[in-house]
Amino acid sequence: MSAVLTADRLYCERDERVLFEALSFQLDQGDILHLKGPNGSGKTTLLRRLVGLSHVVEGEVRWFPEDTETSVEPNEKIWYIAHRPAVTLLQSPLENLRYGLALHGHQVPSEHLWQALAQVGLRGFEDIPSHQLSAGQQRRVALARLFVSVPAVKAWVLDEPLTALDVQAVDLLKDRIRAFASDGGCVIMTSHHGIEGDQVRGLTLGVPA
Numbered sequence: 001m002s003a004v005l006t007a008d009r010l011y012c013e014r015d016e017r018v019l020f021e022a023l024s025f026q027l028d029q030g031d032i033l034h035l036k037g038p039n040g041s042g043k044t045t046l047l048r049r050l051v052g053l054s055h056v057v058e059g060e061v062r063w064f065p066e067d068t069e070t071s072v073e074p075n076e077k078i079w080y081i082a083h084r085p086a087v088t089l090l091q092s093p094l095e096n097l098r099y100g101l102a103l104h105g106h107q108v109p110s111e112h113l114w115q116a117l118a119q120v121g122l123r124g125f126e127d128i129p130s131h132q133l134s135a136g137q138q139r140r141v142a143l144a145r146l147f148v149s150v151p152a153v154k155a156w157v158l159d160e161p162l163t164a165l166d167v168q169a170v171d172l173l174k175d176r177i178r179a180f181a182s183d184g185g186c187v188i189m190t191s192h193h194g195i196e197g198d199q200v201r202g203l204t205l206g207v208p209a
């Protein structure tokens with residue numbers, strides 16, 4: 001299994017408090033990294049650094065270090081779903097899913113989008129404005145992307161993906177995450193829930209070395 005991500009000597013300090021230091025790890029295809037730690041320990045900050053959205057973390061991050069193919073940008077291979085998912089409330093779930101994928105350069109047949117929305121329990125809600133959905137349903141809109149198969153995507157970075165979901169949806173998403181990893185994908189996720197599986201590695205922030 002080839003390397004997906006190497007993180008080397010990451011360091012972050014906020015408000016004169018060191019969140020993490022000398023943090024190094026490598027993730028390969030098939031790995032699930034479960035990032036844990038108390039509120040405020042730096043999990044979101046670390047994820048944002050991994051996807052290039054935070055500049056408060058020192059150290060080196062390299063995606064797909066062994067990749068020789070240059071025609072695909074790393075960002076096209078990585079999906080990041082933030083803690084507050086970007087759902088456009090005036091758009092329907094179907095429109096959110098279609099445009100979200102298009103923003104990443106992926107054109108997907110409508111049939112696959114309908115299937116993904118049905119898988120996350122949004123059958124019958126595909127065409128209504130998303131502001132009419134509950135908080136958990138809005139999270140499902142954002143997470144539906146994970147149920148569309150896009151072979152170019154090799155890594156998921158998920159900030160609290162299980163929040164606000166009911167028990168059934170939590171189990172469904174955990175199964176989907178494990179299946180993606182089993183197919184050679186790599187997942188980095190934060191969660192205050194556990195996730196079980198042979199592929200799962202834990203990393204806890206906020207604990208003195």
Ligand SMILES: Nc1ncnc2c1ncn2[C@@H]1O[C@H](COP(=O)(O)OP(=O)(O)OP(=O)(O)O)[C@@H](O)[C@H]1O
Nearest residue numbers: 014015019037038039040041042043044045046083
């Ligand atoms: N924009 C910011 N400016 C200053 N400090 C910030 C900023 N964003 C986050 N922090 C601080 O960085 C620390 C880590 O925040 P972060 O959101 O990464 O924690 P977290 O582990 O994801 O927490 P939670 O489990 O509550 O989501 C917190 O102490 C927070 O106050």
